[in-house]
Amino acid sequence: MTKAIARLGGKHTTNLQIPLDEDVTIGGRSFKKGTLLNTGLDVPARSLLPLGMRPSIGQGKLRVGITCALCHASVDNRTGRILEGAPNIDINTGLVLAFATNSAAMFRQTDGIGRATALQFAKRGAKVVVSGRSEAKLASLVDEIRGFGAEASSIVADVSVFDQVKAIADHTVEVYGRLDTWVHVPAIGLFATFDNITPEEFKHVIDVDLMGQVYGAMAALPHLKREGRGALIHISSMEGRRSLPYQSAYSAAKHGIEGFTEAMRVELQHEKIPISVTSVKPAVINTPFWNNGLTKLGVKPAGIPPYYDPRLVADAILHVAEHPTRDFLVGDAARALDVLQRLSPELVDSLLLLIGFPLQRTDQPKSPEDRNNFYEPVPDDTRIDGDFNKQVIPSVSDWLDKNPVVKWGAIAGVAALALLATQVGKDGGRV
Structure with missing residues (x-):
């Protein structure tokens, strides 16, 4: 109570x-x-x-x-x-939250998007459980959350091991009594041409980036079903819609996320269980992902500009937790790429041949033996932002998607103007 x-x-x-x-x-x-x-x-x-x-x-x-x-x-x-199945408003601020006052959210990353998201949920009054491979990074995040008076706990786990992922969900229910929202963020990067990747390396990316998400849903779903409502939020990528060179394993994992979440979503709808399943698909985000990936390019990898602020993704995650959404694309570039891919995959092939190789390489030398988080975490990197602040731009379309009345009003207005212009043209310029 x-x-x-x-x-x-x-x-x-x-x-x-x-x-x-x-x-x-x-x-x-x-x-x-x-x-x-x-x-x-x-x-x-x-x-x-x-x-x-x-x-x-x-x-x-x-x-x-x-x-x-x-x-x-x-x-x-x-x-x-x-x-039935109504989410709640924060009892102290009146702000809409996806959680009751005794509920918990799950986050599976302690830097970048995961850290930004955990902090935002905690500031909105949610009780959060954070998990990751590094106990030191978890302690840093929990201390920061508790520093502004919110509640948080942590558990060390490897997402590629189902029993450890299940322990996160069970721990949440044991500590807070229930689990309302599961947010699954983590991913590792491998930058190399396909023929320069070993079978073990490709499998490891799939184990973390895809099977980790599968295990998360399998662990959280029984608790959400018992509550009779809730949210599963899976952080995918625009590479779940369009694969990129140098990132074949990562792209394959993100496509797999789209596959199993689409099937699971319809199954829950068939059972008439009000559990939302959302795929959040960011464009290129300025996080330490580019610093910490395993690279065989001979240089530190980079994303194809523009970059977006990781807090924009955290805002999107908070939004879909409050407003059940099937898919949410983060960044104007993500929406542009989505449209181009739907219209002409061959055109996107040509664009990637032109810019996809040079723009994913920096001038900074880096070898596969240099620091990366492919097999072990980088314990001292708790940053939210990466190294590409000068290339970060805002996104207008994100705001429009969070305000559908304005969005569709603008579309209707443009359509009306276009119709009027067409009619004026037919009438020889007479209005």
Whole structure:
């Protein structure tokens, strides 16, 4: 039960009744399952909700209501209708969150995108469990989260080992009582032509970048099903839509993520279980990924510019946790590449022949024996940002995708102007 009084903004909530889904005792009185509890509430905006209640939203539209901490039923404050599977609003700030106050999110990376995401979720009031291969990097992240008053715990694990991934999910439920959202971030990079990769190296990329994601979903799904709702958020890549030279193993893994998440998503829809499955596909992100990858190019690898801020990906992850989304592309370049690939894969082949090889190489020498995280973590690298800050640009289309009313309004406006221009042309310039 929520152990704090919550503040709630919005319209009045009057005489709400909440059905109990189990026998309970409240204040020495016993109530049978199915009993309607008359809350007697007449709550004005920004007033206090009684103990054990928390605000909620439902079905993608903001519906400021309450959720009974006893039966977890969410009630619309305007209609009194039960909203099944509604995620929650932060009881202290009124901000929409994908979590109840006793829930947890999972993060599987302690630098770059994973670190940025864990920090943002924690700042929004979620209780997080972070995991990775380096105990020192985990301790650094947990200390940072606790430093601003949020709750976090950690567990060391290797995503290529199913039992260790399962232990993360079980640990989360043991510590916080439930698991609401699983965010799976980690990946390793291998930069080489296909014929310069050993079978063992290719398999290791698949084990971490694909099977790690598979194991994560397998570990989290039973807990989410038991709750009857939740979110699986898999960090894929635009290379799940379009493969790049020098990155055949990584691209293969990202294509595999798209394959199993698409099948799993439809299976959950068939079972009518409100668990969202989202694939987040970033463009080139300025993280330490480029520093820490294993390279056989003779130089430090690079992404094909432009680069985007890793916090943009963290914002996208937070957005899809709050607003169930099938796919979310991060970065204008990701959307442009997606359109080009759909229109003409041969055209993209030609573009990559022109720019794909030189732009993925820096002038900085690096050998396969130099520091990388292919088999072991780089313990002292806890940065969020990489080395390409000067090539980072903002993204307009991300904001539009997070504000669909504005997006479709703009599209409708452009279509209307185009239609008007066409009509004026037909009329010989007369309006």
